[in-house]
Amino acid sequence: MAEYSTRPSRPTPASGIPPLTSTVEFLATVPLFHELDLEELRRFGELVREKSYPKSSVIVFEDDPGDAFFIVREGRVKVVRVGDDGREVILDRFGPGDHFGELALIDNGPRSAHVVAIEDATLLVLRRDDFRRRVEESPKVAWALLGELSRRLRSADDQISSLVLLDVPGRIARLLLDHITDESTTIEQAITHQTIAQMIGASRETVSRSMRDFQQMDWISVDKRRITLTDVEALRKRARARE
Amino acid sequence: MAEYSTRPSRPTPASGIPPLTSTVEFLATVPLFHELDLEELRRFGELVREKSYPKSSVIVFEDDPGDAFFIVREGRVKVVRVGDDGREVILDRFGPGDHFGELALIDNGPRSAHVVAIEDATLLVLRRDDFRRRVEESPKVAWALLGELSRRLRSADDQISSLVLLDVPGRIARLLLDHITDESTTIEQAITHQTIAQMIGASRETVSRSMRDFQQMDWISVDKRRITLTDVEALRKRARARE
DNA sequence: CGTCGGTTGTGAGGCGCGTCACCTCGCGTT
DNA sequence: AACGCGAGGTGACGCGCCTCACAACCGACG
Numbered sequence: 001m002a003e004y005s006t007r008p009s010r011p012t013p014a015s016g017i018p019p020l021t022s023t024v025e026f027l028a029t030v031p032l033f034h035e036l037d038l039e040e041l042r043r044f045g046e047l048v049r050e051k052s053y054p055k056s057s058v059i060v061f062e063d064d065p066g067d068a069f070f071i072v073r074e075g076r077v078k079v080v081r082v083g084d085d086g087r088e089v090i091l092d093r094f095g096p097g098d099h100f101g102e103l104a105l106i107d108n109g110p111r112s113a114h115v116v117a118i119e120d121a122t123l124l125v126l127r128r129d130d131f132r133r134r135v136e137e138s139p140k141v142a143w144a145l146l147g148e149l150s151r152r153l154r155s156a157d158d159q160i161s162s163l164v165l166l167d168v169p170g171r172i173a174r175l176l177l178d179h180i181t182d183e184s185t186t187i188e189q190a191i192t193h194q195t196i197a198q199m200i201g202a203s204r205e206t207v208s209r210s211m212r213d214f215q216q217m218d219w220i221s222v223d224k225r226r227i228t229l230t231d232v233e234a235l236r237k238r239a240r241a242r243e
Numbered sequence: 244m245a246e247y248s249t250r251p252s253r254p255t256p257a258s259g260i261p262p263l264t265s266t267v268e269f270l271a272t273v274p275l276f277h278e279l280d281l282e283e284l285r286r287f288g289e290l291v292r293e294k295s296y297p298k299s300s301v302i303v304f305e306d307d308p309g310d311a312f313f314i315v316r317e318g319r320v321k322v323v324r325v326g327d328d329g330r331e332v333i334l335d336r337f338g339p340g341d342h343f344g345e346l347a348l349i350d351n352g353p354r355s356a357h358v359v360a361i362e363d364a365t366l367l368v369l370r371r372d373d374f375r376r377r378v379e380e381s382p383k384v385a386w387a388l389l390g391e392l393s394r395r396l397r398s399a400d401d402q403i404s405s406l407v408l409l410d411v412p413g414r415i416a417r418l419l420l421d422h423i424t425d426e427s428t429t430i431e432q433a434i435t436h437q438t439i440a441q442m443i444g445a446s447r448e449t450v451s452r453s454m455r456d457f458q459q460m461d462w463i464s465v466d467k468r469r470i471t472l473t474d475v476e477a478l479r480k481r482a483r484a485r486e
Numbered sequence: 487c488g489t490c491g492g493t494t495g496t497g498a499g500g501c502g503c504g505t506c507a508c509c510t511c512g513c514g515t516t
Numbered sequence: 517a518a519c520g521c522g523a524g525g526t527g528a529c530g531c532g533c534c535t536c537a538c539a540a541c542c543g544a545c546g
Contacts, residue, residue: 081400081404081408083404083408083409084483087407087408089403089404089407089408091400091403091404102393103393103396103397106386106389106390106393107390107393107394107397109393109397112397112400112401113400135386136382136386139379139382139385142382142385142386142389143349143378143379143385145389146349146385146388146389146392147349147350149389149392149393149396150345150346150349150350150352150392151350152396153346153392153395153396153399154346154352154355156396156399156400156402156403157324157334157355157356157399158355159399159403160332160334160399160402160403160406160444161324161326161332161334163403163406163407163444164330164332164406164444165324165326165330165332166326167502167503168502168503192522192523192524193523193524194522194523194524201403201406201407202503202504203503203504203505204523204524205503205504205505205506205524205525205526206502206503206504208523208524208525208526209503209525209526211524212524212525212526224512225523240327410532410533411532411533435492435493435494436493436494437492437493437494445533445534446533446534446535447493447494448494448495448496448533448534448535448536449532449533449534451493451494451495451496452495452496452533454494455494455495455496467542468493
């Protein structure tokens with residue numbers, strides 16, 4: 001099942017076969033490094049180790065010391081917190097070209113959440129000190145990192161707002177709208193109700209019922225877990241309560 | 244009513260009277276600038292304009308273009324989102340030495356929330372381009388900014404987790420624990436139930452009832468809106484469900 | 487020192503949503 | 517073709533919390 005990040009990146013080769021592109025070529029496609037020239041990319045390339053993780057394996061564990069920074073090369077991962085009753089919240093999901101692990105790295109704090117492979121994944125790993133040195137000597141990367149953290153902070157604030165201000169159907173509508181592009185109202189990524197539930201803080205059953213209602217109202221149509229938004233305006237109205 | 248930030252800062256002079264400390268002296272106390280030497284501080288000092296806002300006035304309005312960066316000199320402000328039914332979420336509260344407005348400034352996006360003065364406040368204002376230039380030429384500030392955004396992202400993720408994993412009393416317990424220091428289990432800042440409710444996404448009444456229960460169990464004691472945690476362990480247990 | 491706006495306490499009622507229980511369906515595996 | 521497992525659908529039930537309504541209180545300010 002070929003899956004892509006929401007970010008532009010070149011097509012991944014058939015799984016199992018080593019990537020056709022070199023590490024540096026791949027780094028050039030990573031948004032965080034867009035501004036870098038070839039020489040700088042090569043220097044980063046020298047620092048990375050490639051590591052692969054099978055589906056469901058834990059990549060970083062909460063409260064570990066944060067001694068590494070990761071870039072997703074292939075596959076997808078999720079960032080989760082687990083309550084002591086076992087319930088999970090999905091804080092983020094990352095695909096090829098995305099990166100994570102910068103927080104612990106910047107402020108030396110412990111990891112704040114688990115990161116788990118959703119599919120078989122191969123990651124590029126940088127050691128903390130190497131990465132930090134590079135960031136300190138390259139304002140371009142520091143600036144790009146600021147941009148990325150800004151984006152995430154905005155989206156976290158959106159998430160908090162919807163948890164407080166919206167009911168479950170409203171939060172689902174918002175999530176659906178967040179996942180379409182300008183070109184298409186179909187969500188390419190297949191996604192399960194369970195996953196949606198964990199992303200918006202609801203139960204699987206309630207998500208199921210809401211999605212049924214959305215279909216009955218002809219706001220969405222579902223085929224093989226691929227969701228198409230047929231009435232974006234209606235969904236937008238349902239999701240409105242913020243701002 | 245004299246109120247202080249949670250961050251170290253010199254005592255504020257009686258309100259109304261112009262501050263005894265010069266702008267540069269004040270800047271030296273701002274955590275964001277801790278690493279800067281006097282010369283660098285002076286250069287920042289030249290760029291700032293001082294502006295005062297009466298209580299309840301709106302400092303930045305959601306969806307405004309973000310063309311300024313703010314540092315709180317005196318008073319306190321809150322960052323809020325408003326649902327279309329009028330309900331409010333408080334995303335952040337800032338006091339002397341804190342700063343806000345960096346997001347719109349980094350990524351050129353629109354403001355993501357309102358900022359409103361909780362008390363009469365005087366702020367230092369930097370124009371976007373000035374600030375950006377200074378950050379780009381001073382890695383120290385860029386790094387400090389990364390640290391600050393990291394902190395906020397962690398705390399936003401904590402907030403999301405508790406909204407999903409904890410019930411209202413649990414979220415209150417967590418908020419209380421977040422507001423004590425290592426030295427004292429008393430929350431210096433007076434705070435209303437209404438404010439607590441808007442910070443944790445609950446109704447005023449439910450907060451009131453939970454706080455009554457906490458008092459009856461001798462977990463906290465309240466005197467003139469100043470809260471003392473008398474059984475930190477019990478509260479910690481009540482707040483546990485994350486990690 | 488009385489009045490008034492903002493804060494708190496509490497009861498009653500209703501409902502959104504979580505939980506439990508069970509069934510069906512689709513799909514990959516042997 | 518039969519099996520098993522993960523995903524989805526749906527009813528019943530209960531409860532946590534929101535809402536509404538009103539009373540008591542407190543501090544500020546004329």
